[in-house]
Amino acid sequence: xxxxxxxxxxxxxxxxxxxxxxxxxxxxxxxxxxxxxxxxxxxxxxxxxxxxxxxxxxxxxxxxxxxxxxxxxxxxxxxxxxxxxxxxxxxxxxxxxxxxxxxxxxxxxxxxx
Amino acid sequence: xxxxxxxxxxxxxxxxxxxxxxxxxxxxxxxxxxxxxxxxxxxxxxxxxxxxxxxxxxxxxxxxxxxxxxxxxxxxxxxxxxxxxxxxxxxxxxxxxxxxxxxxxxxxxxxxxxxxxxxxxxxxxxxxxxxxxxxxxxxxxxxxxxxxxxxx
Numbered sequence: 001x002x003x004x005x006x007x008x009x010x011x012x013x014x015x016x017x018x019x020x021x022x023x024x025x026x027x028x029x030x031x032x033x034x035x036x037x038x039x040x041x042x043x044x045x046x047x048x049x050x051x052x053x054x055x056x057x058x059x060x061x062x063x064x065x066x067x068x069x070x071x072x073x074x075x076x077x078x079x080x081x082x083x084x085x086x087x088x089x090x091x092x093x094x095x096x097x098x099x100x101x102x103x104x105x106x107x108x109x110x111x112x113x
Numbered sequence: 114x115x116x117x118x119x120x121x122x123x124x125x126x127x128x129x130x131x132x133x134x135x136x137x138x139x140x141x142x143x144x145x146x147x148x149x150x151x152x153x154x155x156x157x158x159x160x161x162x163x164x165x166x167x168x169x170x171x172x173x174x175x176x177x178x179x180x181x182x183x184x185x186x187x188x189x190x191x192x193x194x195x196x197x198x199x200x201x202x203x204x205x206x207x208x209x210x211x212x213x214x215x216x217x218x219x220x221x222x223x224x225x226x227x228x229x230x231x232x233x234x235x236x237x238x239x240x241x242x243x244x245x246x247x248x249x250x251x252x253x254x255x256x257x258x259x260x261x262x263x264x265x
Contacts, residue, residue, distance in 0.1 A: 070176045088128075089129065095140055
């Protein structure tokens, strides 16, 4: 167990010492603003899985998904032995044929691991 | 829709990924898509039979945005960042609250004091997150040692 592990209430009480009279809602908004700012730096690493679907090229990563992705740095595919194998990133980011398979948030169900 | 097992021996040889906007593309050279540009050896979407899926066939690792705080206590009040960065978060919240308080202060001296405190808090935040954030959350911490080479 860590020596300090704040929740919103404890942060609120600390802020009250510096600025008396601020509302709880205001502090929650500021905490979320701080979390968004902190999310811009590579401090939080997470993994998520989804099903590979036949003939689907695109998998959605937008904010409407169950995960909030800032930057993907590794991608792995399940092999026949049940292992996840790292696959390379295609640097030019395109293949010869253009596919119109859609990638709406409804057809990608990510689960955080 | 049927779940099928993965038949890929080494996906590293036949799969690629890339990002375009807010979506990720997964293409493979395995399988046959039945057109001149999607036959065996050409990059195309995964070919595993119409309606089929490989359950949990794709895993990504990513830098994530921390989860939102929704309430002041109980469920939804947990701060989703490493403990070492939480003092930085307090500094950020204090800085912003002090800046707003300085803006609405009627007495100029009071406003100046609040603004100076706000700037100090913001400087602490920047040092904590932007300058040392990665080092603080790095689990390979501890003192570093340089071993001089043996020249004998």
